[in-house]
Each structure stands twice: as structure tokens, then as C-alpha cells.
Amino acid sequence: MHGHLPLDEFLVQIRGFLGSYYVALATMNAIAALYLWQTGKSKIWLRVGPIELSSSLACLAASGLFLLVSPIAYSVDPSLVDVISIPKPLRAGLDKAMTPVSYSIGTFFVLAVLFVGRRWFSRPEIAWTGLNLSLLLMGFSMTDQNFASVVTKPDNVPIVGLVFLLGFFTWLATRRAVLNDERAARGEPPLEALDSEKVLVWPDLVYTELICMVALTALMLLWAIGLQAPLEEPASAMKTPNPSKAPWYFLGLQEMLVYYDPWMAGVVLPVTVIGGLMAIPYLDFNKLGNGYYTITQRRFAYVTFQFGFLVLWITLIVMGTFLRGPNWNFFGFYETWDAHKVEALNNVDLSQHFWISLLNRPMPKAPENSDLLVKIVYVVFRELPGIALIAGYFTVLPPLLVIFPPFSALFRNMYLKMGFLRYMVMSNLLLTMALLPIKMVLRWTINLKYFIAIPEYLLNF
Amino acid sequence: MPSLSEIIRESQIWKSIFRHPMPVDRRNRIVVMLTNFFLHLHPVSAKKQGIALSYTWCMGGVTFFLFLIETITGVLLMFYYRPTLEWAYSDILALRDVTSLGLMRELHRWGAHAMVITVWLHMYRVFLTGSYKPPREFNWVVGVILLLLTLLLSFTGYLLPWDQLAIWAITVGSNMARAHPVLGHEGPGAALLTVDGIDMITNASDARFGLLGARFVGEETLNRFYVLHCVAIPLAASLLIAIHFWRVRKDGGISGPL
Incomplete structure (x- = not known):
């Protein structure tokens, strides 16, 4: 991992990939230009004399630009390659600025901005520009050895694909939802309801399926020929790799281990996620938005799901894969994975905050040689602040959300529609999900380790 | 002189497999969906909008x-x-x-x-x-x-490849079972299952052991x-x-x- 080659050797190694990467981007934009021009969908933005600056022309210009970058990437001349790289000081600055805090808050903030400004961001020309910029950023980063070695690790390649696929499909769905919501505001039916024509499955669906199968087979074959499946040294129970990582789709859970003990992150939370997903259809009483894309007609369900899926699941996987190095320490995208990096951990339990910092007293402790029952009473007494807090969070807070504004505007209607039991199940699932970001923030701000710390019985929460 | 494809399609073998002519007209496009095992998962017709990519x-x-x-x-x-x-x-x-x-x-x-x-x-x-x-x-x-x-x-x-990537990923993943409440020997509540001072949940009897068939x-x-x-x-x-x-x-x- 992160074996550092001399710069020229490294450039020779990646030039094949990078050169063809830019040719592919150029082709992509050329096809877009041709499509816009031929279908007449090209928009004219500006007229300068006889020249019309249109979206088709812009795609063609982008294509030409990528075509120029390609030979530079292929040149293996360090001074030339510098031109198509992110400047070194900027990379160092980004690494320095990136911490679990800035990464988590940053990704959340970006997604929130995209959501709030979805009408503008989902416009095809804006989305296309965004795609090109992110692909360019990716290409400019590939000339960094640290970045390249993490991203091109064979088992990490699918995650790069996942990020771009999710970006594309989220755009596609958002675009449709924005159009449908605008139509609904004008009192028109959703796009999906426009054409109720029925067609025969042979040939209309069967052929689509066949084409998908052929395309997928071709893609899988290309992928299999182009990228060798990883095979490391033979298994050895003696040599523990650092970092030891679970398969990539479980790295969100492994990341949770920073904030929760294994019994929570590895058992209770995954079971809750699966159970919570299954419960969705029985908790969502909203009859609108069945069978078409919409956001405004099911805002709460949409935002909750996107927060759980994109923020708490996907960004944690990305972080666990690309940004967690030896000893599960955090490293920036362009930072060397140094196994000797030391991070101070001075985390404090809530009970210590309460008894020592707040009341300025020693922690309650059972006298020596006392009975098991006495010991348990003392432990519970010691952890009472945390136990009360968590119990209140799950039992008292849900009714309070119904009663008091501003949340009552949202939750009162839910309570009335769902009834007590369903409402409590829904709110407890929601609060369990919310507890993870709450715990993250408390860790970052007051170094909170556990709400309830009972190491005597391995019960830390 | 019938062509080869006609000879094949008129043969008893072909007709025993496909019980109707090629699906080139409306009737046979419906029949093919009903008589073919693999295709019968589909309906005969569908809303154009519903099957749009x-x-x-x-x-x-x-x-x-x-x-x-x-x-x-x-x-x-x-x-x-x-x-x-x-x-x-x-x-x-x-x-x-x-x-x-x-x-x-x-x-x-x-x-x-x-x-x-x-x-x-x-x-x-x-x-x-x-x-x-x-x-x-x-x-x-x-x-x-x-x-x-x-x-x-x-x-x-x-x-299954049994390389370093494999066993350590599975070790990290299955270590979670060790912390299963009550059923994992490092999980909360496991100490409660003790009979006459003997722990019932140990590293040779807990959830992780059940998953791995061994202690490691x-x-x-x-x-x-x-x-x-x-x-x-x-x-x-x-x-x-x-x-x-x-x-x-x-x-x-x-x-x-x-």
C-alpha cells in the first residue's frame, strides 16, 4: 500500500489510464454536442455577431479541451503534468483542512445545498457542467500518488463507480421530481400519468431487457479483462494488516465503531436499519407520491430517507474506504498513509462530565467486598444522568415533539394519523438514526465518549 | 423449394418446443408471452410509461x-x-x-x-x-x-480466496458477533448466563463461534x-x-x- 515510486515511473504507470480517460471525456462531450445539435435541443445562450454561443457549441469546446489535455497526460513530462494537476499547496491545504468533522459537515452541507437549490442544480446544462467538473477534478487528482493508490486499489474501483452512479441517478430522479412538482403546482398530473397507452410486452419490454443483458455482459467482460481481481499474500493469522478493513459495503458500520461499541455498531444498529427499512411501508401513511417521482408531496419521507442513505450510509462508506488509514486514523485525499501518525484521544464519559466536572465530586463507587446487588445499584446511580437522558430521549421526547412547536407542526398530524404505537415505533427509529450524528457532534465538541458507561458489564452506550 | 429455416420451423421437434408461429403479429406476440416458461413472468401488455427506462x-x-x-x-x-x-x-x-x-x-x-x-x-x-x-x-x-x-x-x-484481504475482512466483520448482546462472550449481558460460577457464553460457545465454527x-x-x-x-x-x-x-x- 502506498509504495512510493519515483515521479517519472509513477507517471509512466498511469499515463495509459489517464490519457484514455481524457479521450473518453472528450468523446462523451462530443456525443453530447452532436445529440444537442441534431435533436435541436441546443439552447442559444449568447449571440456575438454571426456566431451563436449555444450549449451544443459549449459541449464541443469542452470536448476539444479534454482532447488537448489527453496528450499532456500522456507526455510523462513532470512540468507539463503539473499543469493538469491540482496545485501542490492546494492539495496540502485540503489535506490539512480535512478532518472527520469538516468532511462530515462538508458533505452534509453540500448535499443540503444541492437539495435546497435542486431546481437550479437539476437543470440539464448545470448538471452536465457539474459532472464534467467532478470528472475533471478526479482526473486532476489522479496525478497525485496518494490519491491514485487508494482509488485504483481494485476493490475500491466499484466505490468510485457507485459514487458517480448515485450522482447520476439522484440527478435523474430529482429532475423528474422537480418537473412533476412544478406540474402539480399548476394543477397538472405528473409526467408518468401523461401517457397511459398500453403496449405489448413483446417486443417493447422484452427487447429492452435483451439489450440491457447484452450491454451488461459486454460491460462485465470489459471490466473483467481490464481489471484483475485482487489477490494478496496467502492468509496468515500472524500478520495483521494495518488498517484491517471489512468489505467496503460494511465500512459505514466499521466507521460507526468510532462512536459506538461493537454491540451497537455491529449488531443493534444493523438490525435496526434492516428492521426500519422493512417497517417503512407500514409507517408511511401518506398516500401521495405512489408511482411517480415527487419531493414536495412527501417531503418528510424523502428527506429522512436521503439523510439515512446518502449522508449516513454512503458518505460513511466513502470515508471508511478512502480516508481511513492505519489505526483507522483519518487521512486527507492526498495525504500519505503514515502508520505512525498519532491522534490524541481524550474522550470523557457523560458520568465523568457530570460527577467530576459539574458536581466536583468523586464518582460514586460501591464499598469493597459489597454484594452484587449493591454494586449494581451503585453503578446505576453513577450512570443515572446518562440513563435518564437516553430513556427520556426515547420515551419523553416523542410526545414532546407532538405537543410543542416548532416540531408539533410536523409531528402532531403524524401522531393523529398513526396512533400511539405506530407513532412511537416511527419516532424511535427516527431518533435512533438521529443519535448517530448527535453523538458525532458531541464527540467533536465536548469529547463525549459514552452516554452510559458500564464497562463492568460491557454495557457502554 | 422451402428454405432451411422453414424446414426447421415446420419440423415436429421445433413445433413441440414452440407451439405457435414466430411472434411477428399481434396474436402471436400475445401467445408467446403465455406459452413460454421464461416469458410468462411478464404480463402480456404493460403501460408504456411504466416500462420506460x-x-x-x-x-x-x-x-x-x-x-x-x-x-x-x-x-x-x-x-x-x-x-x-x-x-x-x-x-x-x-x-x-x-x-x-x-x-x-x-x-x-x-x-x-x-x-x-x-x-x-x-x-x-x-x-x-x-x-x-x-x-x-x-x-x-x-x-x-x-x-x-x-x-x-x-x-x-x-x-474463499483465502488471502490476507479475505481472512482479515472476515475477522473484522465477524468480530462484531463477539459483542452480540447476551449471545457474544464480549457482549453486554453475557456474564448473566452463568451457572454455578461457570460461564455459559465463552469464546467457544458464543454467536461468533457459531458463525465461524471455531474461535478464529x-x-x-x-x-x-x-x-x-x-x-x-x-x-x-x-x-x-x-x-x-x-x-x-x-x-x-x-x-x-x-
Whole structure:
């Protein structure tokens, strides 16, 4: 991992990939230009004399630009390659600025901005520009050895694909939802309801399926020929790799281990996620938005799901894969994975905050040689602040959300529609999900380790 | 003089397999959907909007097709690969370096990764179109179980190459079972199950031991994961896929505005 080659050797190694990467981007934009021009969908933005600056022309210009970058990437001349790289000081600055805090808050903030400004961001020309910029950023980063070695690790390649696929499909769905919501505001039916024509499955669906199968087979074959499946040294129970990582789709859970003990992150939370997903259809009483894309007609369900899926699941996987190095320490995208990096951990339990910092007293402790029952009473007494807090969070807070504004505007209607039991199940699932970001923030701000710390019985929460 | 294709299509063998003429006219396009085993999963007709790619993304279909690729390449790999400490690693090494059609391993591994991704995208689409709403609630539940099975299939398969990547990923993953409340020897409440001062839940009797068949990832684990990966989970997944498809039809086909 992160074996550092001399710069020229490294450039020779990646030039094949990078050169063809830019040719592919150029082709992509050329096809877009041709499509816009031929279908007449090209928009004219500006007229300068006889020249019309249109979206088709812009795609063609982008294509030409990528075509120029390609030979530079292929040149293996360090001074030339510098031109198509992110400047070194900027990379160092980004690494320095990136911490679990800035990464988590940053990704959340970006997604929130995209959501709030979805009408503008989902416009095809804006989305296309965004795609090109992110692909360019990716290409400019590939000339960094640290970045390249993490991203091109064979088992990490699918995650790069996942990020771009999710970006594309989220755009596609958002675009449709924005159009449908605008139509609904004008009192028109959703796009999906426009054409109720029925067609025969042979040939209309069967052929689509066949084409998908052929395309997928071709893609899988290309992928299999182009990228060798990883095979490391033979298994050895003696040599523990650092970092030891679970398969990539479980790295969100492994990341949770920073904030929760294994019994929570590895058992209770995954079971809750699966159970919570299954419960969705029985908790969502909203009859609108069945069978078409919409956001405004099911805002709460949409935002909750996107927060759980994109923020708490996907960004944690990305972080666990690309940004967690030896000893599960955090490293920036362009930072060397140094196994000797030391991070101070001075985390404090809530009970210590309460008894020592707040009341300025020693922690309650059972006298020596006392009975098991006495010991348990003392432990519970010691952890009472945390136990009360968590119990209140799950039992008292849900009714309070119904009663008091501003949340009552949202939750009162839910309570009335769902009834007590369903409402409590829904709110407890929601609060369990919310507890993870709450715990993250408390860790970052007051170094909170556990709400309830009972190491005597391995019960830390 | 009849052409060769006419001779074939008029022959008794052909007619015994396909009981109607080619689906080139409306009548036979309907009949083909009703008489062909593989096609009868589909309805005869569907709303044009419902089957549009921009609506369905075809991700459920792609996931199923990847499942087929995994089955075919997996069976071929089973002919070659032996799940023992002595052979597992060297068999994979040989698949990479010397065996004809060793590409099956690449196809199998990348197909597995792709399947995890497409099954997530399928769930994503179904959520975003609200297709889990009545009358499709139960099929969503079946889908969530299938999602879980996909992850477990991938997880159990991850161990089989028996390299450093494999055993340590499985070690990290299965260490969680050690902390299972009550049932894991390092989990909360495990100390409660003590009879006459003897712990009932130890590292040789807890949930992790049940998963691994040993106290650490070893040959018993390899065998256990191999059987789970090649037999138990695929069987369960096949059954649930059948139910999932059947319910799509019974719950009113592909979703659309009411």
C-alpha cells in the first residue's frame, strides 16, 4: 500500500489510464454536442455577431479541451503534468483542512445545498457542467500518488463507480421530481400519468431487457479483462494488516465503531436499519407520491430517507474506504498513509462530565467486598444522568415533539394519523438514526465518549 | 423449394418446443408471452410509461441478470476450487495465472460488487417513486431481505480466496458477533448466563463461534462459508426472488400513478 515510486515511473504507470480517460471525456462531450445539435435541443445562450454561443457549441469546446489535455497526460513530462494537476499547496491545504468533522459537515452541507437549490442544480446544462467538473477534478487528482493508490486499489474501483452512479441517478430522479412538482403546482398530473397507452410486452419490454443483458455482459467482460481481481499474500493469522478493513459495503458500520461499541455498531444498529427499512411501508401513511417521482408531496419521507442513505450510509462508506488509514486514523485525499501518525484521544464519559466536572465530586463507587446487588445499584446511580437522558430521549421526547412547536407542526398530524404505537415505533427509529450524528457532534465538541458507561458489564452506550 | 429455416420451423421437434408461429403479429406476440416458461413472468401488455427506462432504471432486472452471471460463473468456479487450507489459495492463484477461463473469477468478483451496487440502486428507485406503498408493502419487505441476502452472499464469498484481504475482512466483520448482546462472550449481558460460577457464553460457545465454527477464522470457517455461499444462501435467495417476481405481478405490475 502506498509504495512510493519515483515521479517519472509513477507517471509512466498511469499515463495509459489517464490519457484514455481524457479521450473518453472528450468523446462523451462530443456525443453530447452532436445529440444537442441534431435533436435541436441546443439552447442559444449568447449571440456575438454571426456566431451563436449555444450549449451544443459549449459541449464541443469542452470536448476539444479534454482532447488537448489527453496528450499532456500522456507526455510523462513532470512540468507539463503539473499543469493538469491540482496545485501542490492546494492539495496540502485540503489535506490539512480535512478532518472527520469538516468532511462530515462538508458533505452534509453540500448535499443540503444541492437539495435546497435542486431546481437550479437539476437543470440539464448545470448538471452536465457539474459532472464534467467532478470528472475533471478526479482526473486532476489522479496525478497525485496518494490519491491514485487508494482509488485504483481494485476493490475500491466499484466505490468510485457507485459514487458517480448515485450522482447520476439522484440527478435523474430529482429532475423528474422537480418537473412533476412544478406540474402539480399548476394543477397538472405528473409526467408518468401523461401517457397511459398500453403496449405489448413483446417486443417493447422484452427487447429492452435483451439489450440491457447484452450491454451488461459486454460491460462485465470489459471490466473483467481490464481489471484483475485482487489477490494478496496467502492468509496468515500472524500478520495483521494495518488498517484491517471489512468489505467496503460494511465500512459505514466499521466507521460507526468510532462512536459506538461493537454491540451497537455491529449488531443493534444493523438490525435496526434492516428492521426500519422493512417497517417503512407500514409507517408511511401518506398516500401521495405512489408511482411517480415527487419531493414536495412527501417531503418528510424523502428527506429522512436521503439523510439515512446518502449522508449516513454512503458518505460513511466513502470515508471508511478512502480516508481511513492505519489505526483507522483519518487521512486527507492526498495525504500519505503514515502508520505512525498519532491522534490524541481524550474522550470523557457523560458520568465523568457530570460527577467530576459539574458536581466536583468523586464518582460514586460501591464499598469493597459489597454484594452484587449493591454494586449494581451503585453503578446505576453513577450512570443515572446518562440513563435518564437516553430513556427520556426515547420515551419523553416523542410526545414532546407532538405537543410543542416548532416540531408539533410536523409531528402532531403524524401522531393523529398513526396512533400511539405506530407513532412511537416511527419516532424511535427516527431518533435512533438521529443519535448517530448527535453523538458525532458531541464527540467533536465536548469529547463525549459514552452516554452510559458500564464497562463492568460491557454495557457502554 | 422451402428454405432451411422453414424446414426447421415446420419440423415436429421445433413445433413441440414452440407451439405457435414466430411472434411477428399481434396474436402471436400475445401467445408467446403465455406459452413460454421464461416469458410468462411478464404480463402480456404493460403501460408504456411504466416500462420506460427513465422511470425504472432497469436496476431490478440488472440485479437479477447479475445473479444469473454469478450463478453460472460460480458453478464453473466450483468445478475447480477446493475449499481447504491446503488448496484454496493456490487454486485461486492458478485461476489467475494458468487456468483457461480463469477470467471467470474476475467476472464473479466484479459481478458481486456490481450486484451490491445495483441492488442498492433498485431500492433507491423503488423508494423515490413511492412504489413500496399499498398494495406493494409486502414485496418491499421481501426486497429488503433480498438486499440482506445479497450482502451476505458477497460477505461469505469474500473469504474463499483465502488471502490476507479475505481472512482479515472476515475477522473484522465477524468480530462484531463477539459483542452480540447476551449471545457474544464480549457482549453486554453475557456474564448473566452463568451457572454455578461457570460461564455459559465463552469464546467457544458464543454467536461468533457459531458463525465461524471455531474461535478464529480457520478451516472450519472456510468450509462453513463455502456451504453458505454456494448452497444455503443461493437457495434462499432463489426462493425469495421467485416470490418477489410473482408478487410484482400479483400486486398490480410495475407501479405507476393511480
